[in-house]
Amino acid sequence: MHRASNLTITRRDMLIAGMTSAAAATALRRAEAEVAVSERGAAPPHAKVFFNVNGVERALELDTRTTLLDALREHLHLTGTKKGCDHGQCGACTVIVDGRRMNSCLSLAVMHEGGNITTIEGLGTPNNLHPMQAAFIRHDGYQCGYCTPGQICSAVAVLAELEANVPSHVTGNLTAAAELTHDELRERMSGNICRCGAYSNIVDAITEVAGRKV
């Protein structure tokens, strides 16, 4: 995606630069150049999308290629959500959409018309932490912190999934409710990679929050 948009900018810059060297860079001609670029089909298709992010309604017109992750970070400047692998493998981009956790890097922003999106910024604030954020701090559930927003969004959703009786790969009896064990939390959090290896503290933090709910 970045490669393609850089290409567009480069082409436009080259047109403008070319005109400058010909000593003809008037505003009028610059406008003509931009129209010419667009007529050649270089301007990529855009689409409108309207959704709610952390309780605020947002209307955007985006290049159709924009992922939900890039819309949040680059257009709405909610940089708490992180870009790790950008391929759905690391979980750093995890956000909660319509009550469910997902990889925001593997979804187009325009696919979320009317959606309700919660990012780490919507869970708590520095002065009013979400219980999961407070527990991560208390248990040292991170070192560098890069994966932490994704870990916390995922952890909050994991507890909701347990409450909704969603089973997991390690659930022994499929027709019974899953129990809140370390094995269950490890399995359910396996889509969030922590390069620093804070896993055991992350499990402790989630266990504490879950215990308080019960």
Add this chain to the structure above:
Amino acid sequence: MRSFTYERAASPQEAASAAARRPNAKFIAGGTNLLDLMKLEIETPAHLVDVNSLALDRIDPTPEGGLRIGALVRNTDLAADMRVRRDYGVLARALLAGASGQLRNRATTAGNLLQRTRCPYFYDTNQACNKREPGSGCSAVGGFSRQHAIVGASEACIATHPSDMAVAMRALDATVETIRPDGQTRTIPIAEFHRLPGDTPHIETVLEPGELITAVTLPKPVGGTQVYHKVRDRASYAFALISVAAIIHKDGTGRVALGGVAHKPWRVEAAETDMPRGAKSVTAGLLDGAKPTPENAFKLPLVERTFGAIIDEARG
């Protein structure tokens, strides 16, 4: 990613005709596989038809006593459905063995069937791949082939199908329902849905251009002990080296399908008559004619031992 135009479809037929009308159009539902491939420019659709708002997200009982699973039912919802957990345990287990919680929340029933292979040579655009670029050759043949197919492959392609869900559906004799651009519907037995690679490995299913999956139907429950055992390099969040979906009845009869060994979920019904005789004899029939590479020959004994362990477990 290449740029593309985008539309939201309002009905299944509208989606099918919209996709058929434009060259190089694709449906997008969960997008978890398609967007990954679009970022790598392995998939380069010029137009996307978003089917997420279609009313295909229900699981309904059928008059025959089975379940009709809408194409858009997310993997999490299918695995969490109490009817699936109770009556089709092999399917719930297969779904839960796949991907991560985040991905299962987005991945759909139809999209899961249409997943592309995770062959590393398919993913590396600097390598020859007949699936990605027909006629360019296959770098996996003679390459690093530990993950690849041992049965049903061809000289053109030794890729495997990555789905866990589809393996369980093959064991359950599911059928795939579709709608074509002209509004005609058809049902395709899952056994006939995926193709072997032959010399056209880029054609992976029998779907026609614009044809949209609307549902997957399960016949009435068959009972038995239902097990999905996936062997992989990590305990979670990894694709299968091999997987075994088995349904075993008290008298020792049953069914078995394999994942990670072929270009499609692998099942040989004739081999199942040997089930009361044990894993060795069934596996010999299942993998008859297997042509493993030196790097993936381990899959043959791995299938037999995994299946043997399942039979032992079912007997208690």
